[in-house]
Amino acid sequence: MSWVLANLDVIAGYTGSHLLQALPPILLAFVLSLPLAKLANSRGWLRTSVTTSSGLLYAIPSLPLFVLLPGLLGTGVRSPLNISIALSLYALALMVPAASDGFRSVSRDVLGSATAQGYAPTARFLKVELPLAGPVLLAGVRVVAVSTISLVTVGGVLGVPSLGMLFVDGFRRGILAEITAGVVLTAVLALVTDGLLVLLGRALMPWTRGRTVKRS
């Protein structure tokens, strides 16, 4: 505990860079997954291959991906941008199948009725399809957020600043409190973000209050 109190500024700095690496991939994956999932759903074979390749991409451990990307991207192994790009790929691998399921959960009859009511394609997407797919999309974003925030720490072994540095430094110097603080803070950061997403979901989709959604 005394270690934590004596190093609050260090911890705050790591937390800041942690969030800077984690939040853009979560946001980017959400925005990109919508058109990609619509595209995947337009053809049966495309949907199957997207789901399969997402599963395989997710099977690749993060550290090797962090190591392989810099040579291709022209970034360095110690660059936070490199970590964020790798995490965006993982986030997409989780989010595209989730969004694809979300759009499939919207009844075709409802979409047909909306068209009959005079909704133009864009308005129909924004006002009917997107809100109805919302609960499944939210479930997907929550998984993406928690796993992304936890994965950022792996960059610590390469020397990229994040809460993962507390594990690396704590292990090297034998400070148990430092590692424990890192584990607790990472989990808290993930769970707080998850809680905020739930609140955001309730505000944007008041009709789902009190219901939980499970993705098949």
Added chain:
Amino acid sequence: MNGNPYLEAFDWLADPVHWSGPSGIPMRALEHLGYTALGVFVAALIAVPIGLLVGHTGVGKGVAVAAAGAARALPTLGLVTLFALMLGIGLSAPLLSFVVLAIPSLLAGAYSAVESADPATVDAARAQGMTEWQILSRVEVPLGMPLLVGGFRGATVQVVATAMLAAYVGNGGLGRYIFLGLGSQDYPQMIAGSVLVIVLALVLDLVLLLTQRLTAPRGARTA
């Protein structure tokens, strides 16, 4: 760095020196596979019976779901370094982290497998005079087998990745090449090690994906 690091990594992989001896690629790959198998096996001994029980009786479902969700927030590197510092050098520290990280997937796979059986089918089995054990072992588990294997798939992905970090705290496995390369600024060796781990992870994932497809009961394929 002068040359293309990817080509140099290829040269590194092609060098016969790296394919023999106790720190050669076959030995490191075997270590990695051994860690993974041991971690998933021990975790399965704990998680699968509990998951099946939760799925069959519905008791403790809330706790199981919450535990599986919360465990996703745990940073793997944090657990590996924490246990290594607490338990010292050796296999027990990484093994403990493999087990802790493999349990959520296996637990979720087991209870969702049992739950996925159509209640009408389960009732029909009960009406036929099957005991609860028979219902579980002959109806619910065979019907939910792909989901159960899916749990093993998720757990394996997790442990293969974590086994690589075990090299960071002094153990073997393919992660060794990455950390040796990192320590000596040998980027080609890091790339070579990364490629090896990725190949291992993908092969394991494909084998389990195939098992998942093959274990789907005929006539009852679910999406």
